[in-house]
Amino acid sequence: MSDHTLLFALGAFLFSAGLLIVLTKKNAIMILLGIELMLNASNLNLILFNRQNPTTYEGQFFALFVILVAVCEAAVGIAIILKAYHYFHTSVPDQFSDLKERN
């Protein structure tokens, strides 16, 4: 296996691991961690593919912006989780029960 294939597989693994965490973990903070993994998988991909098209630095710059987006998401997310914790005294979304289908 060449380096590139290996790195692409690593990215796919990171993404799947992140998605698995998002789907199985109950705590909102853990879900945020999973999302970070998914975003880092994309960063790995972007930098890897930039090496195959070395004429521009588009991929690397995109990776920088993805890091920026991840930081903003974490900041907003933790603010929202804190607010919800203030009302429900838990950060497990499954235990929030005000909003659901009522038929």
Place this chain on the structure above:
Amino acid sequence: MNDPLQHIFESVSLLIPEVIITASLIITILLGLILKTNKHVILKTLALASYGLAIFIVLHHLPTTSTLLFGGMIRIDEFSSYFKFLFLTGGILGVWISGPQKENSSAEYFLLFHAVILGSCLLASSMNFIMVILSLELISLSSYLLTGFGFNKKSAEGSLKYFLFGTVATACMIYGISIIYGIAGTLDFSSELFLKNLIALSSPLLLIAGLFTLAGFLFKITAVPFHLWAPDVYESAPTPVVAFISVVPKLAGIAVLTKFTLAIHLFGQSGYNWQVILSVISLLSILIGNLSAIAQTNPKRMLAYSSVAQSGFLLVGLVAFGMDGIHFMLFYSTVFLVMNFLVFNALNQFENSYGELGIQSLAGLGTLSIIPSLAILIGFVSLTGLPPTAGFTAKLFIFGSLWGAYQQSGELILLVLFVIGLLNTVISLFFYLKIPYYLFIKEKKETANSIKSDVAGNLLSLILVIVLFYLFISPDKLMGWINKITFVL
């Protein structure tokens, strides 16, 4: 382009609407810190004035030929200008119906409105995946926070759910884009290189990457299967915010989805039939949205499902994959903006007087509050798609274009979509007419107070109703304007 600095200055001079909104955003922050009294009134006036000025500039001072700015990141053309006009109008209507904020948070509230509009304007004109992600995130993050502005238990829950669903969708989308970048070798989805490389390598990887990317856009426009957040968010967020986020981010998503699907469709040379994929999504959105809406007892939850169905109808215009379809989609977007705000404005008036409402508790209020009730009736008739309102005209146009596309391509799925779409008009009658039925025909149980008089809200209802009737009687004026828009990827 020799001098990068010169190029940037030239680009900024063509982005005046966005610059105005950014300036207004900064002034809002400063005024929020300085002002002690009358904060809400002053900031509301500032927001309305800046949106009005931006609309004026969009309509009169932008070049009609398409111009690339910032080294190909953004393109100004008639298509994006029309969407900017819609976003700014949506902004004006949303700010208009916003009541005073609790806990002295007016500045943050209007700040987030500005941010959503700024993001939408940039999204509609972006031509590069970096720009798409950045502006999409600007919209998303601001709308997560706006959802929490009810400052109660429900609102916090809705906001958290919206955030969790939204970030996962974004993460999937960024991963999809990273693979598309690997295949295409460029992030500029209008370039020759993008087209050439995607045609050359048509592997299943492209299909997966395309679907991942599509997920992010479909989440923004609340299409099935990414609609699960909508009912919770619509129920929990303050009504003016719901009215706003059910229109502006959705239309922004439609704008960028149009560009993306046309890019990945590769002028029909793609190995995968994106027309069929979009038809199925549109079909499911219409069907699941309408069927789920029937059982709802909360008016805002019902409107959430109705909005899922409406995005299905908006997608029908895109499915036709032609200039006609896009024109009729623009017309439908305009009408959708008007009728959605009409309904939410009236609902907001009811909520201001009676607090949180179920559909049953509206019984017999029709005669006590005649203007909002009539507004709701006309809004729902238009959402169903019956004459004599513009909703009928819009549906007629959009299904006309679908029929044309079917005759051209002969795809069976288009015919199925056509039939199901028309049948759904009947299904939607059941739940759209439920609220007017309770308002006018059901007897009220106890004596209720009459509604608080709200001149600004009534005036807005009147204007929107006139627009709906006007667009039914003579749609050709607006269509004439829209038909001048040429859209080249």
